[in-house]
Amino acid sequence: MTLTVGVLGPVTAWSGGDPLPLGGPRHRELLARLVVARGRVVDVDLLVDALWETPPDGAVAAVRTFVAALRRALEPDRPPRTPPRVLVTEGRGYALRAATDAEAFTAAVERAAGLPPAEALTELTGALGAWRGPAYADVGDRPWALPERTRLTELHSTAVERTGAARLELGRAADAVPDLDAHVTAHPWREEGWRLLALALYRSGRRPDALAVLRRARTRLVDELGLDPGAQLAALEHDVLTQAPALELGPDPWARATASWQRAAGPRARLEATVGLLRSLSRTGAEGLTAAREQRLATIAAAEELGDPLLTARVVGELDVPGVWTTSDDPQQAAAVVAAAERALPAAGADAVRVRLLTTVAVESRGLPGPRGAAAAREAEELARALGDPALLAAALGGRTLQVFDRCGRAADRDALGAELVELAGRHGLTDSLVLGHLVRMQARSALGDLAGAGEHAAALDGLAAAHDRPLVGVFTGGWRALRAAVEGAPDAEERFRAAARLRVGSGMPGVEDGLLALTLACLRVSRGEPVPPAGPGGPYAPWLEPHHRLAAGEPASVAALPDPPPGLLMEALWVLAGSAALAVGDLAVLARAQEALAAAAGELAGAGSGMLTAGPVDDHLAAWAQAAGR
Structure with missing residues (x-):
């Protein structure tokens, strides 16, 4: 006990x-x-x-x-x-x-x-x-x-x-009076207690009592201590006498409005307001993103409990948050959200609601097995184009950017989607989609080796982040600047990558953070033809890192059981690691798989589509592998 x-x-x-x-x-x-x-x-x-x-x-x-x-x-x-x-x-x-x-x-x-x-x-x-x-x-x-x-x-x-x-602050002035009254009686020298009591009385509609309290405080301080009241008490007495409007506002209008809303709104109205709040929270930074993710399933469950299928469909669809990283922050939750969206789809009679639900499936299916995510993304885009709603189309295009990874070498296709997003969002004032479009283009132009073009999008992103309070953007632009330094041959590239990784710590995006530094440093060393010692936890990338670690330690290594890299921003980089390890251990079967997969990415920088790392030009690896296999 x-x-x-x-x-x-x-x-x-x-x-x-x-x-x-x-x-x-x-x-x-x-x-x-x-x-x-x-x-x-x-x-x-x-x-x-x-x-x-x-x-x-x-x-x-x-x-x-x-x-x-x-x-x-x-x-x-x-x-x-x-x-x-x-x-x-x-x-x-x-x-x-x-x-x-x-x-x-x-x-x-x-x-x-x-x-x-x-x-x-x-x-x-x-x-x-x-x-x-x-x-x-x-x-x-x-x-x-x-x-x-x-x-x-x-x-x-x-x-x-x-x-x-x-x-x-919560608009409960009358509730505050009894405890504050007892408090100043027991502790008459605490001016803050007198101030709060007078303010509570005033906001309770008891202006004469508020004045009496302030004068009682003055009398006790002067007669018993020989002290005049402090500036705050004196200012409050003046404001009460003149009925200053500022006394009615309270120090936190948001808190008072929230309290009033909680008392007045019904369950459906509160639920729909919660959806908007969670969407806003997800854009405010690490703490807000984490809170939004933690509350998402509970909000969906609350909607389902009300027994209104169309309301549930709206709640699930409106909770979608634009995503730029192809690894889910919480795969288990993502699968649950997809399941909820699928349950809600039959009730989505309106095409607009259906587009939102399909977009949710597309976004949350990233990293999950099966073709459903790509199919949902295509259907959402087709419906949105037919409806002519720019906000719906921008959301659907965002879902598509996370599903263009059925094979290597799709950077140009992703860049085209990003370009449409930038143009559409810019024309219609859709800030979230504009940020996403520039992020996608920064990544895609990097993969295509156009660092100057990628830099223009990075600069645009920093401007949007400052203007619209999007602190998480800096995680991606900071990573991109380290990537650019590595491509340009900076001698301190490794330290720059480590500094960029520190930006990701506590960002509220574990899918971006987990194992990425170890993968980044491994790709940097492979691009230089250097051994790859361990550099921290490998997270989901451990299977592709382990053979290199063993080789660096002079231990036997095997790639025979190595799985194909999952679709996503890092697919080309993982294939480079697989092929390089296969070449080192003489596994020609795995090497051939890597060559076949990467052939479609000829001319690209492997892994640079992440905007965070690169394993070097795909052409260099293919040429080296072909030469070695030829011998």
């Missing part, structure tokens, strides 16, 4: 929610002294001094007796002659190894400081609910307890004030 020691009030302890028999006052004081130490060892002599001003004879033995009794209380089920795990002995002292309500309270208040108002309110009310105060209530005025008691009291006041502020 979970053990917690409590000091936010009288000293106590619980196991599984049930109070434990701790013994008399000395036992509790001893336990409190160990809590104050926060897990550090307290020498037995210090414990004696903590419990008695004038220690009696046998005080050390008494402390040890108290410790033994506390151990029985805290670990009643500990087998005989087994070492204690909660109140442990170290040298001449003792330490407490247990969770405390003071630690949990501190952590909750600290967490709340970085949360939106609604989440902060939940965190703070939970923390304040654990306060049985005052802290260390039954240890008297012991000097060793005073600093920790003062800290916790100050933290409690902060939590009360932040709770009031959160309620104000």
Whole structure:
């Protein structure tokens, strides 16, 4: 059972929610002294001094007796002659190894400081609910307890004030009044408490009471401390007198609007609003993208539970997010989304809804086996062109860009799709599709060896990212600049690739991050004809890296069981690794497979279609392999 020691009030302890028999006052004081130490060892002599001003004879033995009794209380089920795990002995002292309500309270208040108002309110009310105060209530005025008691009291006041502020931001001014009123009565020197109470009264329609509170604060500060109110209290009093409009707005209009929406909107309206919010979140950066991905299936499930097939179809289709990387960030979730889209398709009577659902299938099928993704992408494009809706067509073209990988050498086809996206999105002000189009063209022009053209798209992307707050764009343009440096023969290419990889860490795109640095460095070395030692986890690319690692270590290697690379942006690069390893071990069958697959990519830079890495010109590898096989 979970053990917690409590000091936010009288000293106590619980196991599984049930109070434990701790013994008399000395036992509790001893336990409190160990809590104050926060897990550090307290020498037995210090414990004696903590419990008695004038220690009696046998005080050390008494402390040890108290410790033994506390151990029985805290670990009643500990087998005989087994070492204690909660109140442990170290040298001449003792330490407490247990969770405390003071630690949990501190952590909750600290967490709340970085949360939106609604989440902060939940965190703070939970923390304040654990306060049985005052802290260390039954240890008297012991000097060793005073600093920790003062800290916790100050933290409690902060939590009360932040709770009031959160309620104000959420438009719940009347709810904030009772706790704030009690707070200023108990702590009359805290100006923030007076300010929040007056503001809460004003927003509750109690302007005279707000003025009375402010004047009461002034009187107490002047008469008892000889201090005038601070600038914030003085400004608030002026604003209340003049009924300043700013008092009604609140510090966070978004939070107040959200709170009103949650109270007023029905389940369908809230669900459709959630879809828009998740789409926006996915574009705000790593944290937003991760949050959107985490909530996506729950939103779809909520739509299905309402039993409205057309609503479900709209929710699934509108949750699509443009993708540029052909490896899914979460294959399991992607498969579940595809399944939900397929279930919703029969209800999608409107062609527009059907296009959205098919686009979702196309986007989320990237990296999944089978032809369904490509077929869905083609059907979505055909329907969108027939409907003449530019936003639908842009979405469908985005799905197509992730399905043009049935064989190597499709960079020119992908570039054409990107060019249409750029033109269409630019003409109709479709920012997301414009970003996607430039990303696709930056990748495709790189694969075709046109670094100057790719650079123009990279520059356009950086401009769009700055203008429209798209922080994830920098992950791709940063990777592309490292790629360009490598192609141009920069001596520090490896370090530039490592710097680009650091941009991907924590980006919220594990499909882009996982194993890519190891693959990047391997491709760089193969392009230079150098051995390939391990350079970190290979992730999904490990099968193509392992033969090279073994060869670099002088160990036997085999490629006989090596699978064909999956379709995607890295297909050509993986074929280069397969063919190079096959040549090194003399496996002509695998070498022939690599030659046949890469023949269609003649004239391209292997792997550069990713915009992140390259294994060098495909022509160079084909020529070297042909020459070696000829011998």
